[in-house]
Amino acid sequence: MKTKKIHPDKVNIITLGCSKNMVDSEVLSGQLQANDLNVVHENTAADHNIVVVNTCGFIDKAKEESVNTILEQIELKQQGRLDKVYVTGCLSARYRDELVKEIPEVDDWFNTLELPLLLKRLNADYKADLVGERLLSTPAHYAYLKISEGCNRTCAFCAIPLMRGGHVSKPVEEVVAEAEKLVSMGVKEIMLIAQELTYYGLDIYKKRSLDRLLHALAEVPGLTWIRLHYAYPSRFPLEVLDVMKAHDNICKYLDMPLQHAADPVLKAMRRQITRREMETLIGNIREKIPDICLRTTLIAGFPGETREDVEVLKQFLVDMRFDRVGVFTYSHEEDTAAYALRDDVPAAEKEKRAQEIMEVQQEISYEKNREKIGRTFPVLIDKMEAGRYIGRTSHDSPEVDNEVIISGERPLPVGEFVNVKITGAYDYDLEGEVITADL
Template sequence: MKTRTLRPDKVNVITLGCSKNLVDSENIITQLKANDYDVQHDSNQEANIVIVNTCGFIDLAKEESVNTILDYADRKSRGEIERLYVTGCLSQRYKDNLEAEIPEVDDFFGTMELPGLLARLEADYKHDLIGERFITTPEHYAYLKISEGCNRTCSFCAIPLMRGDHISRPIEELVRQAEHFARNGVKELMLIAQELTYYGLDLYKTRKLGDLLEALAAVEGIRWIRLHYAYPSKFPREVFDVMRAQPKVCNYLDIPLQHGSDAVLQRMRRQITRQETTDLIAYARKAVPDIAIRTTFLVGYPGETEAEFEEMCDFVREMRFERLGVFQYSHEEDTRAYDAEDDVPAEVKADRAARLMEIQREISLQLNEQRIGREVTVLIDRKDGDHYVGRTEYDSPDVDNEVHLDANSAYLRTGDMVTARVTDATEYDLIAELVVG
């Protein structure tokens, strides 16, 4: 291998898509830095090598990925960069097509081909870095990917095609990584996976998410542990016992439910009914009375009638979820739903998404107003003009509510955890004042 210090190479890693992709990019950066590369993330500074980490989840994400690749391919043609590599989900799924259509790219790599990408850059894959990772997020929080792949059979989802079967990471390996993060100032861990609740079945022959939470909570320096992307069917309910008993585990659960109509849930192959979902949410709220539940719904699935959509709206009104997002159905090749006719017009999908979010806006405002006068712990994420902006344990970065504090009232630093009293609320934000003493 050539000595990195004798070369002027600078690498810019571009990340598209979800937090799971971000973790993959951070692993790429960690390995390249260990090989003495000068690496930047999503940077505007000049770099002669660009790696685009793509998303292939839905049509809009694929379009963004292709446009980004084409942009850098054009820059390469103009001599602005020397080498261009593409990795990630889109590359995993459409490598042959992309190679034929965008020959300016020097090489394409799939989601599990990090060693091959490194070899193309004359860099060694350093096994001793497992458990360590450079983070691109603010230093006080980090994503911890506990598994890869998914064994579920949801008819609309292409993730198993791009990420393969579920593979859990051992508890001791995850604890080592959490300890590494804590030593470097991380206070909040966000556990992510394609499917959290399946964790451990492959390694330990039983679901081990609760045991993993207990082990991570024992790591000194970690203050919050947050759960993302849990599947509702066969949910390991002992997780709620850990959440209630362990202060470090946030009273927060991200659990995509996708629909409120039994007929649509059956066509989606979700392995759960509306009543079973209702029972699970009721159990969660009884076990952890202050829990905030984040969910997502999918509108416009093939054959979705107006009556079925209204069932979903009624379900949202009944459940009053603390956090909710909406996706419009994307007709994905090679999924089980692809054989069905994509018969809900685009304008109807958009209208239904807007109507569902309008229902949620009203619910969110009412729930936020109920917090006025209460004291909350706030983790400060940034300073924005005359305000500090932070989050409570009920909120994840980028997708959930924020808390705004007057920056003239005190001097705070990013990563500080403070007590504040809520004084006002909007649909998606809280206004608060610092509690001193």
């Protein structure tokens, strides 16, 4: 006969992968809270009895991390420290049948679109009216806001459509309502995310409508910064730049993953754009908004990439002088179009090429940072760490971009804005001193 539990259930959510996964975890936690269930993110107190692992299945390293995390939780369950282990997210969506056989100790598996089913297993009801109700895993003053799900693009290297399906936009009214809710919770900055921002609205409004959405979000009282992540370069809607110019609270910041610059590689990647077209686009963007911060990501070691292609990419960085760059090594993913190609660049060579590319960008980043010395910027204070305050300018997104380091000699309000004069520059960080507090 089973005995009744002395303590009520407590659910710990472990999130791996990208910011889209983070939002999914926050929505799950909001639903659990609304059902009066005790829920935490990344609980270090180890006083929970149920774990939900929200996995990433994008590239090999992410898949390995996800599997290792699941196995760690299963070991805790076998030690009697957990009652249940559930798995959701992209890895579960992509490999559920295989994983069920390989890790039978997991209590249940769910894909990225099965939130109601996961809630049912946690003895909770899905509440469709909870727009914007989330338990933030970020600091209280910023949040990620997902404006669509899935992707209709056919990039040869990408498995996202396999895991998250086709593109589905949220209506403008729903996104605005969620933003208003976040602001009411104390959020001052939102990062708009999607697998492909510029496709927004094509499915429900029959035309690209990111500009319409931005206009509406810019009118939300109390929303100080709006930031754009993951814009596809092909057929980029330039009217978005007009909206960016028209509203001070839309950061002059654009994250546009280009992936490469050599035309043979771009064609093999199915990126639907050439190097010349990218250069023209970047020129048009900077002509409209001269002070814009451009961030991009690149892939090193795609099948068939030659040393000449790498040199083309490095020269492209020198010519374009992006503010922020991230580089990933190619991961040969089954069921993608690129999987039919021979993965002919050895792993060590991929890493070598990625390092070469980043060395080019490192010098550019240092030069751009030095140009900021003596200038004053509004800075959002994110945290205090090791006796110093860490903040960001409007040109910097959390976790991935530059930070501004400020002496902790005088108290500063975390989650608020201060004016900071830049006094020092490094490859990827700045130092500064406060001129006035609270803009």
